Amino acid sequence: MQKRTIIKRIKAIIRNIGITTNADMGLGSSPILNSIGSHTCQLLETFGVDKAKAITYVHEMETDEDYILYEDLSKELLEEILFNLENYEVDLDKTMERTKD
Numbered sequence: 792m793q794k795r796t797i798i799k800r801i802k803a804i805i806r807n808i809g810i811t812t813n814a815d816m817g818l819g820s821s822p823i824l825n826s827i828g829s830h831t832c833q834l835l836e837t838f839g840v841d842k843a844k845a846i847t848y849v850h851e852m853e854t855d856e857d858y859i860l861y862e863d864l865s866k867e868l869l870e871e872i873l874f875n876l877e878n879y880e881v882d883l884d885k886t887m888e889r890t891k892d
Contacts, residue, residue, distance in 0.1 A: 816879040
C-alpha cells in the first residue's frame with residue numbers, strides 16, 4: 792500500500808472514531824518515533840485527524856511533546872499506526888453491536 796493511501800485510511804478512521812490514544816486502544820507499547828541513546832526516546836501517543844502527538848521521555852520521565860504530521864512519518868510507522876487503528880475500530884464496532892441488544 793502506498794504511503795498516501797495509508798495516510799488517507801488513518802485519517803478516515805480517526806474521523807470515524809475520534810482522536811484516540813494508545814491507552815484508549817489498550818496497547819502495551821507505543822510506536823517509537825525516535826530513540827536517542829539508551830535513556831531518551833520519542834513515542835507516538837495520541838492520534839488526531841492530521842497529526843500525531845509525540846512525547847519525549849528521558850529516563851522514563853515525560854520532558855516534551857511535539858505534533859508530527861502523518862506525511863512526515865515513515866511508511867513503517869504509518870503501517871503500524873494503521874494496523875492498531877483498524878483493530879481498535881473493529882473492537883469498537885463489535886462493542887457497539889453487543890450493546891444494541
